[in-house]
Amino acid sequence: MSTAARAMRSLFVLLLSLLLAACAGPKYTVDDGRKVDETLLANIRAYGTGEQAIRPAIARSAALRDPECDKQWELPFAVATAYGWAETDRVAWVRGLGVDERLTVVATAPGSPLTLGDKLLAVRGQKDNDSERLLATLAEARDTGKPFALSLSSGRTLTVTPFEVCRGYTRLAPPNTPEMQDYHWLLSLHALEITRANLTEDEALWTVLWTQGLSEEGGARMKTYHYGSQIVGTLYNLATLATGLRGAALAAEAAINAAKNAASTVASEIVKQQIIEQGKALAAQRIRDGLSEAAQQLTKQQVMNAMQAVASNRSSLWGVARVGATVFDRADQWAFEHALKLGANPLAGFTLHQKLIERSLVSNGLAFDAERLAAINKIAEAKGLGYEVQAILRGIKPDELMLAMDSMPLASAPEAFAYENVNDPGSGRYARGLINAMLDIPMESDARK
Template identity: 60%
Template sequence: MCHKAEPFFRWLIATFLIALLAACAAPKYTVDDGRQVDETLLGHIRSYGQGEQALRPAIARTAALHDTECDTQWELPFSVASSDDWSDDDRVAWVRALGVDERLTVVAVVPDSPVQLGDKIYGIDGYSKDNAEKMLLELADRRDTGRPFKLKLASGKVAQIEPFKVCRGYARLAPPNSPQTQDYHWLLSVHPLEITQVALTDDEALWTVLWTQGLSEEGGARMKTYHYGTKIAGTLYNIFTIASGIKGAAMAADAAISAAQTAATTVASEIIKKQLIDQASAAAASRMRDEVLGAARKLTQQQVMGAMQASAANRGALMGVAWVASTVFEQADAWAYARLEQLHADPLAGFRLHQKLIEKGLVSNAMVLDPDRMAALDKVAQGKGRGEDVVAILQGIKPQELIEALAEMPVASANNGFSYDDPVDMANSTQPFARGLIDGMLGMPVASRE
């Protein structure tokens, strides 16, 4: 009897050992264990997710333009994120905020997407690695072929993915760990996370995407003349176009911000000093006019003027390729306005987004109009018979009144003009981010996918 039982026990022990080895070999992914995490980071991750979920459908809407005159690129019907390489606490924050772990996790989709929010990507046309960067590079390569490919999800489902073509100019968000990052380039623009904090409407998100594409179309030649980088495949830039929230992107963003701050400390100090003087002078003048215009409205107009001054300062502080891009912000506004009309969307969405941002004091971004841009875009709207609608959006304040009031202020205009002979490239070539985050990432290769 005992001899008959031995094979069974040997089988039982072998089965147990195999199961134990399999459990040990299986990847372990982060779960929310309830620990305390950085609440500020948690908020930024949530803002990042909300922004991605607003921008991704807007990107898909622009495909309907079928613009034969613009340079083009391929996009995916979803966006992903990964917490790979982050600290233990930060990985828990990603899980808690968006359900993202070390695997490529879907965080935004277009309508009728073949994948859904929260899906985990296991394989890309048969390619599968436990390294997020390698998976992102593969995903970018598949996207850029423009051909359909298959994704295998952790659930076992296989989804057929079809990239779609849009005008050049990726619209991407700053990494949650470096939320103030902004950079503007003919290939890609990075918008700070603060633009997501006003609950973007569909048309406001569309304005943001079209403006980014317009910046590429209207300013590409200037930016390429200033500095042209040719290496794209296999670089950090390539990964950033797929998932701007990964650790490598955040570290690069921090380095780029540090480089810009070091180079612009004196300039920024002078801009701030002028702003304070101007705002104090304007406040004194407003008190003198209270009897005529009324204190309530004057306070509102003063706040608007201060916000537009801050926007001008933000634009004036851009450096590297972004400085060149800033010289065509007005043209990008007009380009976006015209395309919104073509898509039967609200062409005044740019004014609406501007107003929402300044009401919350969020002015360190390119979506807030400075005086020059306000004047130019208002002229476009006036030509379309929408002048009164613009005044209504701006809560009864006429753009011309603002422009006249701001005209005498020394930092009211941020546009210094552009010349191909202007020796603007004074950056130290040994600093990888001297010309901006995007330009720096173009020169940063990442590990092989093998």
């Protein structure tokens, strides 16, 4: 065989080897144009929008360096993955956020070495095609608090440095359960509807500070109700990085179904109405009916109806979140005071509240009920900001609103039914809420071993 023939044969063998290696590699979902669940698609996009607002705010909160608060480690980027989702839902993730089975960057903080759309290949030199296990490795690297190496699918390798913030992860509900909300001293899961308020930088910061304040002000009380310390190897640990992970999404579905099933078995129609929040739905409908356009100013009665719905939402929380709800007002104050320390607008909580009310977004912990509004207004007045608050609220005075609402049936947020009693948590996995349940649920990868 001639030298040229041998060279051609060697080249052919090399090309064949490369082709076989490429074929043997993992296949990732692409958008093939198929029909997807449009509601899920919209929620995925809202999830991305929310992450892109909140991640810079989390980094901004690190400047507090508060020696009094308990600490957690955070990363200057957020990731999501379609790993484990059904095929058509994976297409929705690709179409909505460019997220396939790999850990994909969906939000960054200023100064982050990563950019939107980056795909993680390895963490600290450890490569894994199982995105859940790779996510666990990422969480472990984050929690050392030390710089670590990340390798990307593009071939780049870079160094990431975690930063320290006050305890209380600020996270969003998974796209499949946008209404999910849970408040825990380790992590608060906010309903996806808050993203529809188009958060400003200061409003996103308020959301983060409020979540941290809830942990600081209510942590001891929530731990008295129930304390779980296992984190490593649990679904919770993965959810601190990606609440859209399929395992976390399934847990959220189960938690919501558990609450609905419990409500349907209650004998008392009055209690049942509270848990399904008929009053809240009616109030929201009244607001929609009374507006000719989104920009139209709400009447005092419409504001009262909306805040009645907020009170109903607060009273319908269960488990650890139910205990946390007793200190929502203290979280408001903590956020106000720490926004001042950061040089941010301390009235961002009021502007966010007003936007939520005007958009009928009342199923979350950030909109004020009448009692909270009156309390935080007194703090603002003490700083000489009373007139500014009144302007934000379109001329409505919180004290007058409180007096007017005294005659409304749900104004004071009466004690509502939760399918477990505070003194008797019961045996259901989700009796203490989603976050607490995830502390007891092992990673799917661990369960398969």
